Amino acid sequence: MPAARLARSLAFTLLACSLLAAQPADPLLHKPAPPFVRTDLNHKPVNISSYRGKVVLLTFWATWCAPCQIEMPHFVDWQTRYGPSGLQIIGVSMDDDSSPVLALTRKRHVNYPVLMGDEQLGEAYGRILGLPVTFLIDRHGNIAAHFKGETKIPVIESAMQRLLRQHIAP
Amino acid sequence: MRLPALLLVLAVACPRLIPAQSSSPLSATTVPTAQLIQPADLAKLLDQPNAPIVLQVGSHVFFNEAHIPNSQYAGPGSQPAGIALLEKTVSALPKDKFLVLYCGCCPWNRCPNVGPAYKRLHDLGFTNVKVVYFASNFGDDWVSKGYPTQK
Numbered sequence: 001m002p003a004a005r006l007a008r009s010l011a012f013t014l015l016a017c018s019l020l021a022a023q024p025a026d027p028l029l030h031k032p033a034p035p036f037v038r039t040d041l042n043h044k045p046v047n048i049s050s051y052r053g054k055v056v057l058l059t060f061w062a063t064w065c066a067p068c069q070i071e072m073p074h075f076v077d078w079q080t081r082y083g084p085s086g087l088q089i090i091g092v093s094m095d096d097d098s099s100p101v102l103a104l105t106r107k108r109h110v111n112y113p114v115l116m117g118d119e120q121l122g123e124a125y126g127r128i129l130g131l132p133v134t135f136l137i138d139r140h141g142n143i144a145a146h147f148k149g150e151t152k153i154p155v156i157e158s159a160m161q162r163l164l165r166q167h168i169a170p
Numbered sequence: 171m172r173l174p175a176l177l178l179v180l181a182v183a184c185p186r187l188i189p190a191q192s193s194s195p196l197s198a199t200t201v202p203t204a205q206l207i208q209p210a211d212l213a214k215l216l217d218q219p220n221a222p223i224v225l226q227v228g229s230h231v232f233f234n235e236a237h238i239p240n241s242q243y244a245g246p247g248s249q250p251a252g253i254a255l256l257e258k259t260v261s262a263l264p265k266d267k268f269l270v271l272y273c274g275c276c277p278w279n280r281c282p283n284v285g286p287a288y289k290r291l292h293d294l295g296f297t298n299v300k301v302v303y304f305a306s307n308f309g310d311d312w313v314s315k316g317y318p319t320q321k
Binding site for chain 2: 123
């Protein structure tokens with residue numbers, strides 16, 4: 001290989017390595033989902049740890065978040081279609097107060113528990129400082145995927161379907 | 171390469187460099203480009219003697235999680251209560267005071283808060299108002315970049 005070509009290949013490899021190294025590892029991935037217990041909008045307790053054995057889609061959203069409004073009908077549909085296979089969706093609203101959340105979730109016929117988030121919950125899940133943010137939690141209670149910002153719906157759905165196919169050995 | 175072609179190439183290659191357009195009349199894209207300030211430029215100003223007054227016009231929950239040092243919570247610009255709090259916050263300030271608004275709740279062209287807040291200050295006669303351009307959100311474009319935060 002000529003020296004110039006070798007130098008170019010080496011430079012490209014170094015650049016690729018440095019770019020990969022610059023990507024911070026997601027500290028939440030493949031770790032147990034941070035535990036929390038909250039009361040949902042229907043005054044029912046939601047304990048994230050109690051969903052062990054199910055695949056949990058935990059979504060942080062808000063009524064003023066436009067991309068979140070796009071996701072919501074899909075989540076309602078998935079809860080209906082995949083619920084019997086072990087999916088549980090949980091919504092965490094980052095709105096400042098619950099009245100617009102109640103109104104919107106009723107209007108959209110949301111069929112999964114929605115609770116009000118706060119800074120403690122946001123920090124536990126890696127600081128929620130932009131929406132939407134969605135986590136997929138596997139049947140063992142570990143975070144398997146973390147989607148930040150607008151994400152293509154089929155990407156989330158296929159990751160969720162993969163997790164639903166995994167079963168805990170008896 | 172001619173300028174329009176160059177802009178088109180930049181928009182396709184680096185969409186975050188050029189604010190996206192939106193049809194919403196009060197979306198962040200209604201803020202004039204000349205009134206935008208980049209996060210890096212604001213960070214340099216924070217320690218200066220003539221530092222601007224920085225107002226967060228988004229979610230209070232986010233503000234409690236992390237905010238720009240010495241910034242004040244001024245209410246979500248998309249809601250009447252937020253605009254009322256913004257008006258109260260600036261009521262005693264001279265109209266030429268250097269003010270910087272930010273939200274960062276959502277990608278720039280999806281933010282419902284900074285457009286109405288900017289418009290209200292403009293309508294009130296404030297002449298020196300900038301808005302921080304967060305392409306993705308406050309977490310990605312400020313906190314993750316290592317700029318200072320406060321709780």
